[in-house]
Amino acid sequence: MIDTGKNGEFRYEQSDIVDQDGAEFGITPSQTVGPYVHIGLTLDNSEHLVEPGTEGAVNFTVSITDGNGDPIADAMFELWQANPEGVHNSDLDPNREEPATADGFRGLGRAMANANGEATFTTLVPGAFDDEAPHFKVGVFARGILERLYTRAYLPDVDLSTDPVLAVVPEERRELLVATKTDGGFRFDIKVQSDTDETPFFGL
Template identity: 90%
Template sequence: MIDTGKNGEFRYEQSNIVDQNEAEFGITPSQTVGPYVHIGLTLDGAEHLVAPGTEGAVSFTVSATDGNGDPIADAMFELWQADAEGVHNSDLDPNRKEAATVDGFRGLGRAMANADGEATFTTLVPGTFNDEAPHFKVGLFARGILERLYTRAYLPEVDLSTDPVLAVVPAERRELLVAKKTEDGFRFDIKVQAETDETPFFGL
């Protein structure tokens, strides 16, 4: 399970060595990305891909739980997406007719999970990009994860039958990549290490 407990015992024996020259030679425990993933990465307002109150703005809430069903309370989420016309705020998008800009829709956001393992973004409903169905690209960082996990959250009530990326996911697991509609936007629940319904992740 992802070790997010703040009050439990340390997994490895604590050392009293204060000078590296005093340490014995040998193999040290493996290092993961945490628990310091927040340092230098927490920016005020980074969860807003558009300013709150922008016409057409919706909320996108994402959560992460481990195989025990416990919230991953120190998770960090990143969100990338196209705008309502299916164009990314990147000069690498061949469909973009003007230079990318920091003004208006940014297309990229970052948010830190709360104690319940959840974070909420303010964004726009993505449009269709080329032959891909409308979707949010989601990245997950957390203590115990060696590299960020990549997944997608597709819009509900949208034809997904021809999406080329979703087609590589076994048919019985595709529903795990569909967000739920909420009163003011969408919600997507990520499960890590779950035995039967773990969220599908992609290798990039």
Template identity: 80%
Template sequence: MIDTGKNGEFRYAQTTIVDQNDAEFGITPSQTVGPYVHIGLTLEGAENVVEPGTEGAIELTVSAVDGNGDPISDAMFELWQAGPDGVHNSDLDPYRIKPATVEGFRGLGRAMANPAGEATFITLVPGAFEDEAPHFKIGLFARGILERLYTRAYLPGTDLSNDPVLQAVPAERRELLIAKKTDAGFRFDIVVQAESNETPFFGL
């Protein structure tokens, strides 16, 4: 068992059994999922939606904290987005008639959080897609989360009045889905399990 910030004894005795056939039959202790979400998913450069140095490249820093404000240091973030032309680099996008217009643009990124619960993507500013305002789609995985959480980060300073997804969010909570502008690009802070300022999440 691995406990973040462990400073005491494990809750259950550690077993010396190495073969499951030698284990006694019965109910096993309950435990949350993970931290194996990282195994096989950590690929070097996966956080680069475009290669560093690409014309127009920006940084998108994403963070995750829990309801106490403590960083979720084992979080894994996934990012999906349209390119600057508003087209997703996927055959599932009916508007895509050729590969991405920006060479090397993948439209998908994955990044692991550092001890502060943050990760930074190298990407491009997305364009508007159909009737949706420019935004980043973000998935969050972490220990104890049985299904990934989906949210969006909209761009500050853009017209969000007609975006159908944002309009489905209560007006007083829409501000929680708008990224902050930084010198290098944007920053988006995700809050999980908070009473008043939890980030809105979407069911798919």
């Protein structure tokens, strides 16, 4: 599974090359984001899409576990979403009437998982965007993952029957993309490497 807290033997032979001129010419293998995913990517308060205490603010907690059920403690989450009116903080959104701004609701957040594989965002409840049901877009980076994993967390207790993105997911797996309610907002549990209840991910 994901080598969180690795402390044993390396699975591959270690090279004794200390200078690039000593390496043979050839195609290098794909690289994972390694244990360095946090370096240069963390900003203070980037988990707050709105300031705590903002009217209508809710918590959105994300967790991630591997195929053994162990938390992936060094994962990084990204969150994108529309505002309560269903408009994204991006000039690319055709529904936006004013230029995007860093003030107020930012629409994009980033948070690092704690030892339990969890992170909590402060945000607003998203509205429906065009014909898509209200949802959070969630990206996952972690050691051992070659490319960002991209998924969605739909709001509970809303009509999902006409959402065009959810429609491509097998019906019996759609409930895995629905967040649960908590006292302060919502929670979404992501599972990877599972044969039975792995979270559906999307190719972009």
